[in-house]
Amino acid sequence: MQAEKALAAVGPLSTRARNVLSGMLAEGRRGWHLLVRDSQPLASRGADAFLIGTGGVFGLVFDDVVPETPTARGIEAHAEQLFADLPVGNHRNVFVPETIELVLVVAPHGRLRAADGLRRVTELDYRSLFGSEARLDRGVAGRIAELVAARRHGYTLLSLDRPQAQVDSGEVGLIGTEHLVEGDRVRALAKPFPTWMTFLDPDQRALVAKNYNGPARIAGPAGSGKTVVALHRMARRARRTTGKLLFTTFVRNLPRCQEQGFAQLAPGAMHRTEFKNLHSWAREFLDQRGEPSEMKLVQADNAFNLAWSRVGSRGLLAEIEPDNRYWREEIDRLIKGRGIHDFDEYAGLDRRGRNGRLVRSARNAVWDLLTEYEQIRRRRPFLDSNDLIADALIELEKNPLEELYDMVVVDEVQDMSVLGLRLVHALTGDAPNALLLVGDGQQKIYAGGWRLSDAGIPIVGRGEVLRVNYRNCEAVLALAASLEGKTRVDNLDGDAGTALSRSGGALPGGTAERWSGSDSDVEEQVRIQLDRITVQGIPLSATALLTLTNYDADRFRAALRRWQVPFRNLEDYTGADEDMIKIGTVYRAKGLDFRAVLHPFFEKALPAEPLTDAERDRAELVINQRFVAVTRAREYVWLGTVER
Numbered sequence: 152m153q154a155e156k157a158l159a160a161v162g163p164l165s166t167r168a169r170n171v172l173s174g175m176l177a178e179g180r181r182g183w184h185l186l187v188r189d190s191q192p193l194a195s196r197g198a199d200a201f202l203i204g205t206g207g208v209f210g211l212v213f214d215d216v217v218p219e220t221p222t223a224r225g226i227e228a229h230a231e232q233l234f235a236d237l238p239v240g241n242h243r244n245v246f247v248p249e250t251i252e253l254v255l256v257v258a259p260h261g262r263l264r265a266a267d268g269l270r271r272v273t274e275l276d277y278r279s280l281f282g283s284e285a286r287l288d289r290g291v292a293g294r295i296a297e298l299v300a301a302r303r304h305g306y307t308l309l310s311l312d313r314p315q316a317q318v319d320s321g322e323v324g325l326i327g328t329e330h331l332v333e334g335d336r337v338r339a340l341a342k343p344f345p346t347w348m349t350f351l352d353p354d355q356r357a358l359v360a361k362n363y364n365g366p367a368r369i370a371g372p373a374g375s376g377k378t379v380v381a382l383h384r385m386a387r388r389a390r391r392t393t394g395k396l397l398f399t400t401f402v403r404n405l406p407r408c409q410e411q412g413f414a415q416l417a418p419g420a421m422h423r424t425e426f427k428n429l430h431s432w433a434r435e436f437l438d439q440r441g442e443p444s445e446m447k448l449v450q451a452d453n454a455f456n457l458a459w460s461r462v463g464s465r466g467l468l469a470e471i472e473p474d475n476r477y478w479r480e481e482i483d484r485l486i487k488g489r490g491i492h493d494f495d496e497y498a499g500l501d502r503r504g505r506n507g508r509l510v511r512s513a514r515n516a517v518w519d520l521l522t523e524y525e526q527i528r529r530r531r532p533f534l535d536s537n538d539l540i541a542d543a544l545i546e547l548e549k550n551p552l553e554e555l556y557d558m559v560v561v562d563e564v565q566d567m568s569v570l571g572l573r574l575v576h577a578l579t580g581d582a583p584n585a586l587l588l589v590g591d592g593q594q595k596i597y598a599g600g601w602r603l604s605d606a607g608i609p610i611v612g613r614g615e616v617l618r619v620n621y622r623n624c625e626a627v628l629a630l631a632a633s634l635e636g637k638t639r640v641d642n643l644d645g646d647a648g649t650a651l652s653r654s655g656g657a658l659p660g661g662t663a664e665r666w667s668g669s670d671s672d673v674e675e676q677v678r679i680q681l682d683r684i685t686v687q688g689i690p691l692s693a694t695a696l697l698t699l700t701n702y703d704a705d706r707f708r709a710a711l712r713r714w715q716v717p718f719r720n721l722e723d724y725t726g727a728d729e730d731m732i733k734i735g736t737v738y739r740a741k742g743l744d745f746r747a748v749l750h751p752f753f754e755k756a757l758p759a760e761p762l763t764d765a766e767r768d769r770a771e772l773v774i775n776q777r778f779v780a781v782t783r784a785r786e787y788v789w790l791g792t793v794e795r
């Protein structure tokens with residue numbers, strides 16, 4: 152009866168709407184609220200009601216006909232406007248109205264097919280909505296409902312969160328903002344459900360729904376929410392399309408970690424969304440085309456070492472730089488990675504990202520080394536990591552995809568090769584909102600460099616920059632900023648980017664410790680830190696030990712075994728919450744974050760000035776690598792420096 156009375160004040164409602172809504176009201180639900188259309192006419196067609204609770208916000212449409220696309224877009228746009236700019240997050244964060252899910256409430260036995268991107272429930276199973284994964288806390292859900300009702304745009308608030316449901320006056324103020332702000336900050340750190348799932352700062356939020364008439368790029372310093380925005384954009388795109396979507400990087404484990412977040416944002420689109428690194432994509436694609444191909448990294452190492460011993464080690468290149476890794480990078484990143492097949496092209500190449508010009512005779516010697524390597528490779532034969540991408544590109548040029556991807560997100564794009572960029576571009580073309588490149592020049596940890604224009608990707612006018620750091624607490628941010636290199640930060644397309652030290656930080660507090668000492672003491676120091684982290688209440692599962700090399704990672708794995716501390720190698724980490732410390736190189740930690748990070752850093756004393764070009768290159772990369780390691784920490788970071 153109470154429910155009937157409450158509904159009598161709104162309306163007019165269809166019989167189905169009345170049945171479902173009064174059912175909800177009669178049953179009551181802790182943490183849930185309804186906004187029901189009142190008799191005020193709406194300027195445009197809107198949802199009949201909104202269900203708001205711990206599982207998110209749902210726009211309910213009572214109908215037996217799937218709305219035509221323009222109508223559905225109209226209802227969506229109306230909902231996004233109604234819920235826009237609600238200041239319910241921390242000091243800057245607002246609710247992201249693009250996360251509102253439209254739900255068609257149909258007759259129990261109707262023959263309606265589920266429309267893609269539109270959830271469907273019936274009069275009998277609407278309760279499944281209450282079982283949605285938690286993404287708002289109870290107080291915040293109530294606050295959202297109150298704020299929207301107070302806008303008086305034609306919806307009346309009926310709360311399910313009471314034993315006796317009753318009409319609410321729509322007055323704001325039941326839940327104090329201060330309580331929410333503090334609660335939100337603590338949650339952002341503890342992460343029971345990540346706040347970014349439903350709240351973004353206004354700059355981030357503006358990029359979720361922005362329309363781009365071609366490929367776009369989001370740059371910005373570490374922790375500014377680039378990935379988070381990309382996942383929201385992809386979820387929104389998923390709701391508006393029916394085709395394939397891909398989230399990719401050069402890093403093997405990162406896509407799997409991000410998959411979990413996306414699954415919560417767009418569960419209905421998982422069957423057509425791939426999360427995989429670009430090499431896996433290329434391998435599977437070539438398999439499907441009947442061209443199975445495996446890259447053989449160990450064979451590539453051996454072939455290169457053989458080629459070096461035959462034509463490099465006693466010649467001009469060894470005189471310029473005896474460490475052959477420098478020349479391997481020259482071949483991998485600047486020649487093969489750029490798809491260069493012709494000496495003249497290499498002879499005239501602007502070696503972006505590398506210091507020095509490298510005289511023609513040296514370039515000739517590099518070409519001889521490459522030719523020898525390629526001969527060995529073809530004789531054996533095997534593919535290296537560039538060949539796999541190149542083969543996929545050739546296959547695509549011969550036989551393009553029948554259906555392009557509706558969206559491809561490339562995360563950590565700064566470390567992608569030019570060939571990799573061409574490949575992702577071939578998956579989307581220049582279609583509006585289809586290709587999104589996300590990265591930060593300051594976190595480039597592989598040799599070489601490029602501009603997006605080198606890969607033929609036009610982003611003029613579609614480059615965005617985020618500037619506020621949401622990952623690192625103040626102390627961590629200050630330590631990270633003190634480690635920045637002196638080289639100019641690039642926004643990935645030639646213009647100056649934003650360094651972390653010039654970005655704002657959102658999170659106060661944190662612990663950042665520096666230690667320097669001898670090699671014989673460093674393991675003991677790590678052990679002490681593990682105890683400290685535990686005392687601070689940070690679980691092992693939220694802690695990572697990051698090194699620059701596999702050799703160093705192996706050393707600390709052995710130490711963890713001795714101490715009987717369980718660990719998970721980052722290569723195998725999928726974001727699962729296990730009571731194990733994560734361990735691995737910084738290459739595997741890119742794009743991830745942890746509450747605590749331990750970074751033992753083995754510093755090679757730099758040779759006396761002036762440095763050679765190769766030494767400067769290496770020093771710059773090491774600075775970036777150490778920087779990436781430290782910026783993975785949210786609350787606690789320990790940087791231990793050992794001079795070797």
Ligand SMILES: Nc1ncnc2c1ncn2[C@@H]1O[C@H](COP(=O)(O)OP(=O)(O)OP(=O)(O)O)[C@@H](O)[C@H]1O
Binds near residue numbers: 351371377
């Ligand atoms: N508006 C926000 N409110 C709360 N947390 C946020 C917000 N934006 C981002 N975060 C959190 O900040 C961290 C960094 O976000 P994200 O990984 O998207 O940054 P990024 O710019 O891609 O970082 P990087 O370049 O270092 O990989 C994540 O833990 C994310 O959940």
